[in-house]
Amino acid sequence: MKKLTLFLAFFLTTSCSINPQSFVEVDKVDTFNLDNYSDFYININEVNLSSDINPIALERFRDDLKIALLERGLTFNQDSNLVFEINITSKDEIESDNFSNYYARYGWDRYYRDDIKTISKFALRINLKDVNTESTLWTVYGDWRKGSKKSPTKDDGSNALVDEIMLSF
Numbered sequence: 291m292k293k294l295t296l297f298l299a300f301f302l303t304t305s306c307s308i309n310p311q312s313f314v315e316v317d318k319v320d321t322f323n324l325d326n327y328s329d330f331y332i333n334i335n336e337v338n339l340s341s342d343i344n345p346i347a348l349e350r351f352r353d354d355l356k357i358a359l360l361e362r363g364l365t366f367n368q369d370s371n372l373v374f375e376i377n378i379t380s381k382d383e384i385e386s387d388n389f390s391n392y393y394a395r396y397g398w399d400r401y402y403r404d405d406i407k408t409i410s411k412f413a414l415r416i417n418l419k420d421v422n423t424e425s426t427l428w429t430v431y432g433d434w435r436k437g438s439k440k441s442p443t444k445d446d447g448s449n450a451l452v453d454e455i456m457l458s459f
Contacts (some may be wrong), residue, residue, distance in 0.1 A: 314432040314451065316458040322418075322427040324459040329367040330359055332374045340380040342410060342436070351448045352376065354414050362459075372427075375417045382408050410436040414453070428453060 332352050339345065355374065356366060386409055412432060418428035432451065 314430050314454050316428070316430045316454075318428040318458070319405070319425075324362070324364075327364065327372045329365045329370040330372045330374060331366065331368055331370040332356055332376065335375060335377045338377070338379060340378075343378055343412070344379045347448075348376075348378065351451070354448050354452045355455065358456050362456070370459060371397075371421050373419050373421055377415045378412060380410060380412045382410055385409050412436070414451075428458070430458065 332355060334344070334348060334352055339348075360366065412435075413433045414431070416430045419426050419427050434447075438447070
């Protein structure tokens with residue numbers, strides 16, 4: 291019993307100290323520094339918005355990002371030189387799970403089966419652009435499957451993504 295308790299204590303302290311792997315890819319220009327800017331604007335690309343995407347949840351993500359940037363000391367301004375462009379797309383992918391033996395209800399089925407299914411995937415790209423120089427200073431990319439916990443359209447996923455974004459500055 292003592293060994294089990296010691297093992298659980300070691301496991302919990304080790305697992306809590308390991309940073310979770312980021313689910314987004316961030317890239318930025320070496321000379322970019324967010325502290326050089328005093329205001330920002332957020333633009334959602336609604337032209338290519340798929341009907342699979344809930345616009346209310348996407349606007350909630352935009353508001354979470356806006357609040358985090360305001361807490362950082364920036365001000366929201368529609369005429370800002372610094373613009374966050376949010377682009378989200380969806381696509382369907384076909385996955386195949388083929389197997390030669392299938393355990394049917396009454397035993398092994400020797401006939402070849404090919405289980406084909408369509409999976410909805412989403413991709414989010416946020417570009418941070420300087421309007422005056424017409425250049426992208428910073429970008430983040432993340433993708434997820436429909437119903438995933440890391441979806442930015444869910445509260446937990448939105449908060450995690452905003453935290454990842456704020457840590458990248």
